[in-house]
Amino acid sequence: MPVILNIDNVTKRYRKAGGLFSSGGQLFTAVDGVSLALEKNTTLGIVGESGSGKTTLAKLILGIEKPDSGRVTLDGRELSSLSGAELRLARRGAQMVFQDPYSSLNPRMKIIDIVLEPLRAAGEKIADGEKTAAALLERVGLKPDALLRYPHEFSGGQRQRVAIARALATGPGMILADEPISSLDISIQAQIMNLLNRLKKELGISYIFISHDLAAVRYLCDFVAVMYRGCVVEYAPAAELFRDTRHPYTRLLLSAVPDPDPARKTVLEERRDGSGGPGPQACVFSDRCPRAAEACLKKRPDYTEAAPGHFVRCVRAEAGAN
Amino acid sequence: MTDRTAPLLEVRDLSVSVARDGTPTRILRGVSYRIYPGETLAIVGESGSGKTIGALSVVRLLPPGAKIDSGSVLYKGKDLAALPEEELRGVRGAGISMVFQEPMTSLNPVLTIGLQLAEPLMEHKGLSYSEALPACEKLLEKVGITDAGNRLAQYPHNFSGGMRQRVMIAMALACGPDLVIADEPTTALDVTVQAQILDLVDALKKESGLALALITHNLGIVAQRADYVLVFYAGRVVERGPAEHFFKSPSHPYSRALLNSLPKMSDNPGEPLKTIEGLPPSFDEDLPGCPFAPRCPEVFDKCRSAEPPEFRTGERRGSKCWRGEPGFKP
Structure with missing residues (x-):
């Protein structure tokens, strides 16, 4: 690819x-x-x-x-x-869409200007701004009557659509x-x-x-x-x-996510040795890792290809930590 | 949790409106629920x-311009909805306390943690600052903050987000409440910190038997932590019931749609997610029928003309949907 x-x-x-x-x-x-x-x-x-x-x-x-x-x-x-x-x-x-569509859209700008801003910032001459912006809005499922309105007139989801339309403007x-x-x-x-x-x-x-x-x-x-x-x-x-989760940190992260199925109880797998952080040579996760061993403190592990296309930075990766 | 014990708090038919440009807008319509001791209500x-608003109106913490139009909030033989402000202040932060979403903004940045933690004790228990300090130290220890004595002299900026939320919880617990209302208490935190905070709350609940009203949009947290669920839609409780029933057999089409729109670990990533089309009605929109009817996949004629009352669907279970009407045939 x-x-x-x-x-x-x-x-x-x-x-x-x-x-x-x-x-x-x-x-x-x-x-x-x-x-x-x-x-x-x-x-x-x-x-x-x-x-x-x-x-x-x-x-x-x-x-x-x-x-x-x-x-x-x-x-x-x-x-x-x-x-x-x-x-x-x-x-x-490469364009960006931010987390909060309430603060990422300028409240004083009309939707048309928000959507065309990346093109203008790139110094592009826009022949028909309205048509260009309307096409971008249509891509994200908004109607052209949004063009002359302001962000506060839209819900959070609609604003995020506007932010996505803006990201699409330069054809990234x-x-x-x-x-x-x-x-x-x-x-x-x-x-x-x-x-x-x-x-x-x-x-x-x-x-x-x-x-x-x-x-x-x-x-x-x-x-x-x-x-x-x-x-x-x-x-x-x-x-x-x-x-096939291999790294103990990934496992910790997965165990911390509350599952929307009450039958699947999640239990946090965590430990802290209270040292305030790993040593400069140690594995970056060694101070929190429930399976940290002597070897983990001495040398930071390199990438191991645990399975085809599956890379892990953990001494146990090859052993099949599951 | 069962009906054997008396409820700790009973909200009956509570309606709240807010005056916007002179015309009142109804933001809470006939909300009723009970909280039992030791229960986690999501x-x-x-x-x-x-x-x-459905939770905070219990202690009349309302947005500016809002007022309670009707209904009552029974707590320890008193109606909090009608209690004079003076007396209500004795309940707020003492018997019923609050934890808010943003631990960054709910603490005062220019006051030490000790002073802020001592405040509820000084206010409700009449202690002086120096009398309150030993209790503050114990509270910090209780929420898992080490070196508590020195931490009391520090300022909020010396604490991480998770630590600040622990401080907020310590403040809420200061006066030994029987109910804590927590509004999205872990939304701003990392998942691992979230899990630690929720574990802490669970442990504290077991220890003191307090009840928790947990406002959240995270259905994972509800599934893992709640005993009982209230589903709000357009200012109404459209479904209520024990958590296991809510997840296994939700009664209201809105609840079903909500649960269906969650990406599940078992979903096939290629398939589009089921969504709820459209938007909820705005508060000033007065629909003649069910407020969910315009978005409901199971809508029929009656839904558009008359608003459904609550139909009981089981023990402590109810749903405001015409499909729950006795004798309804699809």
């Missing part, structure tokens, strides 16, 4: 904010040697807790941040080597959606998930879907990457990841 | 369905 986005051994560090009068704190690695590829017309889910590096990774993918090392290649162009007009042009290929090959359904009501979540899947089929779009809703991830995604402390600890085809 | 529904 051709690849639309390639993330090659990308690392991003930030300096932790010190006090008001200090010159700066320690370095903090937000994304730590991440390699991922997004195949055309597929959906890659990225899951993990807050602080796991999901949002920093998103910024690197969109070229908002530059990596300290490694490369992000979108549609064959390496983002970190571009700047100015070239970067703006390349960025048209991929859309990065950061928790696009988690602020919506359940009955609306299903509508938006169906819409994302329909657009994927109709337009051949690829998605990166950042979410903590694992049932939605399983439903929408072809592949899933699980992040923990800036690292991808497990990567597999979605069905495989849920059927 | 309140579910879409945003704007009245689920938050």
Whole structure:
């Protein structure tokens, strides 16, 4: 399968904010040697807790941040080597949908202007704005009479449709959606998930879907990457990841999701050694891992291909941790 | 939970309206329910369905301009709906306390955790700050915060989201309530932290026998934690019943549609999800019939002309749907 986005051994560090009068704190690695590829017309889910590096990774993918090392290649162009007009042009290929459609749409702009904004930002001349915007709205299931109205006149689900129409404006090959359904009501979540899947089929779009809703991830995604402390600890085809979970952190995450079937009781598998974090050489999950052994503290495990296409960063992966 | 014990709280036919531009809009219509000691009552529904107002109106925490039009809230022999504000303040935060969604915004950023934790004790138990401190330390320990003595002198920004929510729970427990109303208490938290907080609440409930009214849109949490479920739609309780019945055999078409629209671990990812088309009616829309009729897949003539009353569908179970009317034939 051709690849639309390639993330090659990308690392991003930030300096932790010190006090008001200090010159700066320690370095903090937000994304730590991440390699991922997004195949055309597929959906890659990225899951993990807050602080796991999901949002920093998103910024690197969109070229908002530059990596300290490694490369992000979108549609064959390496983002970190571009700047100015070239970067703006390349960025048209990757658009974003945010979590909260209440704060991500400018309340003072009409829907038509919101939807056309990415084209204008790219410096494109739009011959017939109304027609272009109406076509985009139709794609996402909204009527053209929405064009001259303002965001506050719409429900959360409709606003998220507007946000998706805006993301489609530049005809991107991929859309990065950061928790696009988690602020919506359940009955609306299903509508938006169906819409994302329909657009994927109709337009051949690829998605990166950042979410903590694992049932939605399983439903929408072809592949899933699980992040923990800036690292991808497990990567597999979605069905495989849920059927044959290998990494203890992924298992912890799955055990924490309350199952909507009362018969399936979930029990949290967790341990904390209270050390305040893993040592610099240790596996990133070793301080919370219920199965941590001596070996886990000495050396950070490399990727192991536990099964075809199923990568795990755990010493037990090969042994078949299940 | 059974009917053997007396209810801790009984809401009877409660209606609330809010004056918008001078005209009253009915936001809660004839809501009735009971909470029993030790029970976890889940309140579910879409945003704007009245689920938050349905719970918070119990202690008359209402949005600006809203007032109770009719109905009563019986708690320990008193009608909270009619109690003078002065006396109600003695109940709020003491016998009935609240935990809100955003632990980031519900704590005062410029006051120490100790001061905020001591406040309910000073207000309701008449303690001084120094008298309250030992109790505060115990409360923090109770909700699993280590090094409690030093933590009391710290400010909210020194605490993570999960830790702040633990502080909020400690505050709610300060005066030994018999009912805690929690409005989306874990929505802003990571799933693993959510599970820890819910485990903590379960443990505290077992220990003290308090009842919990849990407002949530997460049906997974309802399935795992609740004893009893109220389903709100358009300001009404359209279905109520024990949690196991709600999941196994929901009586109201809205409940069924809600459960069907959830992606399940067993779903085939290729198939489109079942959705509920359309939107709930706005509050000022006064439909002659059932408020769910315009979206209901099981609608028939009568639904559009008359609003269904509640029909009993079993022990502590009821549904506001004409299909539940005795003698109904499809």
